[in-house]
Amino acid sequence: MQILLECVNCSHRVPATVSRLHCESCGGLFNLAYDSPPGGKQPRSPLTDLARNVSLGEGNTPVINLTRTAKYLGLRQLWAKLEFISPTGSFKDRGSAVLISAALSEGVTEFIEDSSGNAGASLSAYAAAAGMKAHVFAPANAASGKLDQIRIFGAELHAIEGPRQAATDDAERFVNERGLPYLSHNLSPYFSEGMKALAYEVNAGPASGVRHIVLPVGNGSLLIGGKAGYDELIAAGVISESPRLHAVQSEAVQPLAAAVNGYTWDASDAAPTVASGIAVSFPPRLKQSVAAVKESGGTALTVSDDAALEWQRRLARDEGIFCEATSAAAFAGLEKLIASGTIHPDETVLMPITGSGLKEPVQS
Numbered sequence: 001m002q003i004l005l006e007c008v009n010c011s012h013r014v015p016a017t018v019s020r021l022h023c024e025s026c027g028g029l030f031n032l033a034y035d036s037p038p039g040g041k042q043p044r045s046p047l048t049d050l051a052r053n054v055s056l057g058e059g060n061t062p063v064i065n066l067t068r069t070a071k072y073l074g075l076r077q078l079w080a081k082l083e084f085i086s087p088t089g090s091f092k093d094r095g096s097a098v099l100i101s102a103a104l105s106e107g108v109t110e111f112i113e114d115s116s117g118n119a120g121a122s123l124s125a126y127a128a129a130a131g132m133k134a135h136v137f138a139p140a141n142a143a144s145g146k147l148d149q150i151r152i153f154g155a156e157l158h159a160i161e162g163p164r165q166a167a168t169d170d171a172e173r174f175v176n177e178r179g180l181p182y183l184s185h186n187l188s189p190y191f192s193e194g195m196k197a198l199a200y201e202v203n204a205g206p207a208s209g210v211r212h213i214v215l216p217v218g219n220g221s222l223l224i225g226g227k228a229g230y231d232e233l234i235a236a237g238v239i240s241e242s243p244r245l246h247a248v249q250s251e252a253v254q255p256l257a258a259a260v261n262g263y264t265w266d267a268s269d270a271a272p273t274v275a276s277g278i279a280v281s282f283p284p285r286l287k288q289s290v291a292a293v294k295e296s297g298g299t300a301l302t303v304s305d306d307a308a309l310e311w312q313r314r315l316a317r318d319e320g321i322f323c324e325a326t327s328a329a330a331f332a333g334l335e336k337l338i339a340s341g342t343i344h345p346d347e348t349v350l351m352p353i354t355g356s357g358l359k360e361p362v363q364s
């Protein structure tokens with residue numbers, strides 16, 4: 001099987017490698033492209049050197065019923081997929097496993113990454129397991145639990161003052177200075193490729209045939225990768241349509257909600273938010289996120305910090321689930337989608353609970 005990088009703008013194709021992030025014809029980002037049709041049993045994967053696959057036991061997260069929350073919202077059936085039960089406490093481990101395995105098979109021994117926290121923690125863990133040195137650029141004010149993870153996994157933490165973008169800018173400067181591979185989880189197609197498995201798992205489990213999935217979206221790796229997984233299942237003839245994918249953003253940072261709903265949002269209006277995992281003013285794959293929402297028949301909407309924090313407390317109190325505020329924001333979105341009639345009480349819903357609450361201080 002041949003695996004290629006295909007430009008999302010101009011469809012220019014080059015052989016797949018983790019170190020190439022931009023199309024030389026137009027500067028666009030890449031998707032992975034395969035010359036074989038999907039089989040429908042498991043996602044097509046860019047990993048061919050099985051001896052070099054790095055795994056910490058990611059994926060196959062539990063799906064449970066949220067009966068109290070369903071009752072509170074008036075829903076017939078509400079599923080949660082417990083993504084925070086992952087090796088480093090977030091769904092990012094799915095992407096890290098694929099990206100780091102591919103990097104190891106290409107002989108990478110040292111790399112650079114920037115992150116608001118969870119992805120940096122995750123890539124640091126997989127780098128440790130692969131015997132690689134990671135340089136992780138993160139905002140100095142990121143949650144202390146996430147920065148502790150990056151440090152204890154042996155990565156070199158570059159804590160950068162200023163907004164999230166400053167960490168990206170400094171990482172890019174360091175890449176130019178040191179000439180090391182830039183394994184940006186926001187830019188690399190290998191990272192979101194790891195998310196496709198979520199669609200396969202949902203489809204094979206108790207929530208098979210679910211009508212709506214509501215998820216928090218910043219850079220969009222779970223949205224884009226999840227949609228790609230459903231597209232493969234459709235192409236393989238396993239299912240006939242994707243669940244509707246609803247993207248929830250913070251009122252403080254809402255480029256995707258603006259793009260989907262056709263209004264203007266200026267990044268200079270970005271404000272601090274408790275939903276730090278989705279506080280991304282310039283998501284590099286915005287167009288793909290818009291397409292994933294629209295093609296699935298989904299919507300994009302925003303929620304307040306107060307609503308996210310209220311749902312964080314409610315899930316802990318009613319369900320015994322302690323998630324981060326970013327994950328709870330999706331439930332605030334679900335409540336709005338039911339109130340607006342977008343989700344009917346008789347329709348089934350699945351919520352990926354993306355990150356653990358244990359990494360950040362609880363805000364009230």
Ligand SMILES: [Zn+2]
Nearest residue numbers: 007010023026
């Ligand atoms: Zn191109």
